[in-house]
Amino acid sequence: MKNVIEPYKIKTLEPIYWTTREQRRQALKRAHLNLFFIPSKDVVIDLLTDSGTGAMSAKQWSALMQGDESYAGAKSFFIFEKAVQEITGFEFVVPTHQGRSAERILLHNFKSKGEYIVSNMLFDTTRANSEDFGFKVLDLPCSEFFADTEYHPFKGNIDLQALEKALREKSVALVVLTVTNNSGGGQPVSLQNITAVKKLCKKYSVPLALDACRFAENAWFIKQRESGFKEKTPSEIAKMMFEQVDMCFVSAKKDGLANIGGFICVREIALSANCKNRLVLAEGFPTYGGLAGRDLEAIAVGLKEALEESYLEHRINSTACFHQQLADSGIPLLSPAGGHAVYIDAKRFLPHLPVSAYPGQALAVALYEYAGIRGCEIGSVMFGKTLESGEKTYHSKELVRLCLPRRVYTQSHLHYTAQSIIDFYKKSANQLRGIKITKEAPCLRHFTSHFAWIE
Ligand code: F0G
Numbered sequence: 001m002k003n004v005i006e007p008y009k010i011k012t013l014e015p016i017y018w019t020t021r022e023q024r025r026q027a028l029k030r031a032h033l034n035l036f037f038i039p040s041k042d043v044v045i046d047l048l049t050d051s052g053t054g055a056m057s058a059k060q061w062s063a064l065m066q067g068d069e070s071y072a073g074a075k076s077f078f079i080f081e082k083a084v085q086e087i088t089g090f091e092f093v094v095p096t097h098q099g100r101s102a103e104r105i106l107l108h109n110f111k112s113k114g115e116y117i118v119s120n121m122l123f124d125t126t127r128a129n130s131e132d133f134g135f136k137v138l139d140l141p142c143s144e145f146f147a148d149t150e151y152h153p154f155k156g157n158i159d160l161q162a163l164e165k166a167l168r169e170k171s172v173a174l175v176v177l178t179v180t181n182n183s184g185g186g187q188p189v190s191l192q193n194i195t196a197v198k199k200l201c202k203k204y205s206v207p208l209a210l211d212a213c214r215f216a217e218n219a220w221f222i223k224q225r226e227s228g229f230k231e232k233t234p235s236e237i238a239k240m241m242f243e244q245v246d247m248c249f250v251s252a253k254k255d256g257l258a259n260i261g262g263f264i265c266v267r268e269i270a271l272s273a274n275c276k277n278r279l280v281l282a283e284g285f286p287t288y289g290g291l292a293g294r295d296l297e298a299i300a301v302g303l304k305e306a307l308e309e310s311y312l313e314h315r316i317n318s319t320a321c322f323h324q325q326l327a328d329s330g331i332p333l334l335s336p337a338g339g340h341a342v343y344i345d346a347k348r349f350l351p352h353l354p355v356s357a358y359p360g361q362a363l364a365v366a367l368y369e370y371a372g373i374r375g376c377e378i379g380s381v382m383f384g385k386t387l388e389s390g391e392k393t394y395h396s397k398e399l400v401r402l403c404l405p406r407r408v409y410t411q412s413h414l415h416y417t418a419q420s421i422i423d424f425y426k427k428s429a430n431q432l433r434g435i436k437i438t439k440e441a442p443c444l445r446h447f448t449s450h451f452a453w454i455e
Pocket of ligand 1: 048049050051098099100101123125126178182211213251252253261262
């Protein structure tokens, strides 16, 4: 694997506080074994999410000082709008305070247009918002997606045959392609797949949206892995991705390299007007959409920096190197490495635990206790449910996602993390107990549930 050094120098420092295993055990007790309740000062390496956790560049910090905080018509909005238009090619841009509000505002427009939202795989907030509006959600990942240990360049692709069947037989309101597929290993979607989906959507007159949080990482994978794109820049490829779709919603907390923000892009003025009407109710006036002028400035710079080749090459390579170090020691992972995260397969890591003992959550909690590493369960806690009958449903995968914040950790931080996980796997994994849920919320339960170790 090519060794690529961090393409930046570090100017501002934030301390990492060491904690003992006993201190972390106490923190877990106070948090009811829910890692979302652990104060960040008690975390050594925080890989909970790549959302809003990135480091801003000197250029972004200086743009922040240019923020125009006028309620209406702020100069910062027009700078932001121009940057988004240039990158995506869309005419109408609606700012929001983060991705899930963009989803909610956009999805609201499709409420009477059909029964289903069909996707390669929706992220949890998109799924919860869709279900909240009464949609049924149909995830149709390609067959390669299910071969966890085998290499395929575009495991994020949607299954085109299954999609056509759904479009033919069901009442579909909207097709959403999530790039990259966050719930399924951070895997990319090829341009060929996006283009084919567009063709099918056109044939059945169903609109196509991109959940484009990680559009730059997806563009980089296309450049590296899809034939015919080697000579294209990430910006050119991203533009080609956006050209294929009717609309997109974006959390700027990922490839916007910002700590907060999001947006919707559409091609039709009527749809844009509807979105803005709801925006005013929920987020604010259309030239700030729940953000400060300075945030809009930071996003405008961040979106462009995220498309720089040196940045993307290092980013995707450091995820791959981290994945390789773990894989070389036999840690069961989803392969190949995703763009923003490495996903441990908890079912294979803890083969003695049944899914009813939530192996993903048990492993995430155990890694925090063992080494202060905070990952995130993506499994039956996140996607399972307790039905009204009391029956419990489980997800097909039990994963622990180790998500890499952008421009935050160095190779030595990742080396420490990998080594700690390898140590835990060799020394203690087979003694780990399972977990039970002791309190749960009706939706997005992973954020607020309480858990306990099974005796
Ligand atoms: N879509 C995808 C694919 C996401 O990964 C996220 C957030 C959202 C939408 C919602 O955006 O957080 O700005 O409201 N993902 C974060 C994560 C939370 O940890 O993966 P948001």
